[in-house]
Amino acid sequence: MNMQSTPASALAKELKAHTGRFTDKKFDWDAFPSNRGFPELERAQMRYIGSGGSPKEGDTTTLKPDNFTVSLIYKEPGKYAACHSHEIEESFLIINGALVVGWEKDGEVVEVNLGPKDMILNAREIGHGFRVDGVEPVLMSISVDVGKPLPPVYHYHPKEHAPELARSFGAEPGKTLPFDPEGDHPLQQLMSQYVVRHADLPTIWEDAGFTRKVYVGEGGIDYDTCRKEMWGVPAGVAVKPYTRAVEDAFLVLEGSLTVGWEQDGEQVEVELGPRDLVKTPAGRAHWFRNNSAAPAAVWHVIGTAADDGVSYEKA
Numbered sequence: 037m038n039m040q041s042t043p044a045s046a047l048a049k050e051l052k053a054h055t056g057r058f059t060d061k062k063f064d065w066d067a068f069p070s071n072r073g074f075p076e077l078e079r080a081q082m083r084y085i086g087s088g089g090s091p092k093e094g095d096t097t098t099l100k101p102d103n104f105t106v107s108l109i110y111k112e113p114g115k116y117a118a119c120h121s122h123e124i125e126e127s128f129l130i131i132n133g134a135l136v137v138g139w140e141k142d143g144e145v146v147e148v149n150l151g152p153k154d155m156i157l158n159a160r161e162i163g164h165g166f167r168v169d170g171v172e173p174v175l176m177s178i179s180v181d182v183g184k185p186l187p188p189v190y191h192y193h194p195k196e197h198a199p200e201l202a203r204s205f206g207a208e209p210g211k212t213l214p215f216d217p218e219g220d221h222p223l224q225q226l227m228s229q230y231v232v233r234h235a236d237l238p239t240i241w242e243d244a245g246f247t248r249k250v251y252v253g254e255g256g257i258d259y260d261t262c263r264k265e266m267w268g269v270p271a272g273v274a275v276k277p278y279t280r281a282v283e284d285a286f287l288v289l290e291g292s293l294t295v296g297w298e299q300d301g302e303q304v305e306v307e308l309g310p311r312d313l314v315k316t317p318a319g320r321a322h323w324f325r326n327n328s329a330a331p332a333a334v335w336h337v338i339g340t341a342a343d344d345g346v347s348y349e350k351a
């Protein structure tokens with residue numbers, strides 16, 4: 037039961053308006069009009085920040101994007117996404133299940149199998165598709181590193197190509213190569229620069245008492261738009277307020293995290309559970325603490341690739 041004896045302040049209302057609750061949202065099974073009529077392409081999207089690759093706009097439960105979008109995608113075994121490309125980069129962070137991602141060039145495809153907490157950053161203009169070959173559905177978080185991307189350009193859509201060719205992202209039989217960072221095919225070499233294995237990333241222990249794994253940024257994939265990090269916040273850990281020159285977002289994957297805002301001496305906070313998100317606008321002092329007994333795993337997206345000079349201090 038939530039009791040509130042005093043009316044919410046403007047700051048409290050603003051924090052609430054920047055919070056995306058999993059339970060307030062719905063998966064949209066018609067987010068991608070180009071999939072209509074193709075049951076093998078079915079997927080559902082839940083939009084948190086912006087509309088991502090979907091043309092659906094005006095969704096009032098979705099936060100306005102600045103430098104990046106965040107959504108969840110759900111896909112069932114046997115389904116795939118046709119090979120396409122974008123003018124910007126787009127990351128897939130696996131939350132549950134195993135996802136095969138293929139990159140295509142000149143009829144050759146390299147396929148990588150990603151597991152929970154692995155990520156791929158799909159490079160600009162690279163043909164990419166994905167497929168669920170595993171036994172369980174895939175849930176992943178997709179971020180596009182621009183507020184409003186152009187519509188995708190399809191390379192091998194089943195509308196125009198044989199179903200087998202579309203399902204293999206454009207590779208004829210024998211033209212699919214496995215992901216291999218040691219491989220000498222240029223596409224294998226290129227893809228290896230954009231795949232992040234959670235277990236291979238160094239774990240950075242901050243003096244403030246929590247961990248960071250840098251997926252995109254210094255030490256991870258070197259890219260020029262947004263930083264992306266996986267944080268581990270042990271029970272009881274809290275940091276002092278800090279401010280960035282760009283927006284950032286916390287998406288809780290496991291456990292719970294309390295995020296607070298501060299303005300003119302007033303403090304407000306919200307507790308996030310799994311699949312809840314807070315977007316903090318540029319210039320707003322904010323902090324976090326884990327007020328629960330269990331550690332939290334948190335996906336953190338920061339709207340710039342530049343070092344914004346933020347350091348984290350134990351509260």
Ligand SMILES: [Fe+2]
Binds near residue numbers: 089121164
């Ligand atoms: Fe894409």
